Amino acid sequence: MYEELKDDEGLASILTSLSGIYRQSGFEEKAIECNNRALQLAIKVYGPKDFHVADAMQSFGYLYWNLNKTHEAYLTKSLEWHSKEMQLREELMGVLHPVTQRARQDVAILLSRLERTEELQDLVHRYPELRQVD
Numbered sequence: 001m002y003e004e005l006k007d008d009e010g011l012a013s014i015l016t017s018l019s020g021i022y023r024q025s026g027f028e029e030k031a032i033e034c035n036n037r038a039l040q041l042a043i044k045v046y047g048p049k050d051f052h053v054a055d056a057m058q059s060f061g062y063l064y065w066n067l068n069k070t071h072e073a074y075l076t077k078s079l080e081w082h083s084k085e086m087q088l089r090e091e092l093m094g095v096l097h098p099v100t101q102r103a104r105q106d107v108a109i110l111l112s113r114l115e116r117t118e119e120l121q122d123l124v125h126r127y128p129e130l131r132q133v134d
Contacts, residue, residue: 012041012052016059028067034061051092054103057085072114079110096118101129 015038022031031070039056046052061081086103093100096105108130113119124130 008041008045012038012045012056015041016056019059019063023063023066031063033065037062049088051090053085054085054088054092057081057088058103058106061085065110069113075110075114079107082106082110095127101127104130 008096015034019031019034019038022028023032039053039060042050042056043054058081061078062077064074082103086098086100086107089097089100089103104127108120108123111117111123
């Protein structure tokens with residue numbers, strides 16, 4: 001229906017929701033495919049430097065986190081997406097915005113889980129508010 005109406009915004013929203021449903025149902029490839037289509041639509045509709053694109057990146061980060069919270073490959077993919085999200089949010093909203101700080105905390109948590117101590121220390125050095133994150 002959204003495709004027939006050429007409603008890319010609506011379709012992106014539905015695809016993000018479907019991604020979560022597929023993930024919860026164990027359909028990993030379908031979840032990733034839906035999230036990827038949602039990201040591509042967000043870029044098409046809003047351009048590459050937009051809040052909606054950052055939201056789609058965040059969804060990808062959480063998708064990989066929720067697929068497997070202990071497997072290094074999934075945590076690494078989650079970190080990649082949260083890092084992209086963090087960089088975009090810093091550019092769009094500034095480093096002190098609470099949403100940017102939340103994105104930075106996600107990156108810090110993933111660096112900690114992956115035991116990437118040097119990168120985590122560098123991040124904490126640049127952003128002292130992360131000292132409270134475990």
